[in-house]
Amino acid sequence: MKKLFFAPLLAVLFLSFKPSDKKIIVIDAGHGGNDKGATYEGISEKQIVLAVASNIKQYNSSQDEFEIVLTRDSDQNSTLTDRTDMINKLNPEMVISLHINTSTSKESAIKGHEIFTQKSEASKALADRISKKLGTCNIEEKNLHILRASNAPAVLVELGYLNNTEDRKYLTSEKGQKEVAQKFIEIIAEK
Incomplete structure (x- = not known):
């Protein structure tokens, strides 16, 4: 009697723990902990990118195809x-x-995005999609650890300049962070 009960229970447990069919997208919020990244008047890069990354994950929560x-x-x-x-x-x-990003001057006239890619065509294609969605920007192949050591197509996106007034106001605002996150969800969904 116990064997008859136990076998269907195992089948139900196995089916409920089957691997997800969702495609995995990794969002790397740069820096963190003691590494603040770029800073400007008490604002740090690590805070902004974590907020944007968290919003991307939250906006994707109802997505059936991708897991952030x-x-x-x-x-x-x-x-x-x-x-x-x-x-x-x-x-x-x-x-x-x-x-x-940040520039060497205290207050920068330089603003906007910048994207670094791997040598792979898939990385460059992803960078092109991001540039079209966020606004045309410089795309450059670069030998950075996160790009060099990642086996998957990878890009590093500089969302703006922390020491540019316009970029800083936008990227530190809740509205700006949510808008940027939503654009990344749209980029991911285009794949």
Whole structure:
């Protein structure tokens, strides 16, 4: 009698724990913990990119096709090697690493996005889609750890300049962070 009950229970448990069919997209919120990234008058890059990444994950919660995985979901230290090891274990469809630029002058006239890619055509195609959605910008192949060590197509996106008044106001506002996150959801859905 116990065997008859136990076998159907195992079948139900197995079916309920089957692997997800969703494609994994990794969003890397740059820096974190002791590494603030770019800073300007008490504002740090690590705070802004984490807010944008968290909004991307939240906006994707009802998506059936993709699962957003963040390399960090709080203000924690994480080495670049730890991040790329995690990325490669997940074997995602794509990796988008979020950052904020800064220039050498105190207040910068330079503003806007910048995208760095791997050598791969898939990385360059992703960069083109991002540039079209966020606004035309400089796209450059660069030898950065997150790009070099990630096996999946990866891009590093500088969302703007922290020491540019217009970019800073937009990227530190809740409205701006949500708008940027929504654009990334649209970019991901285009795949």
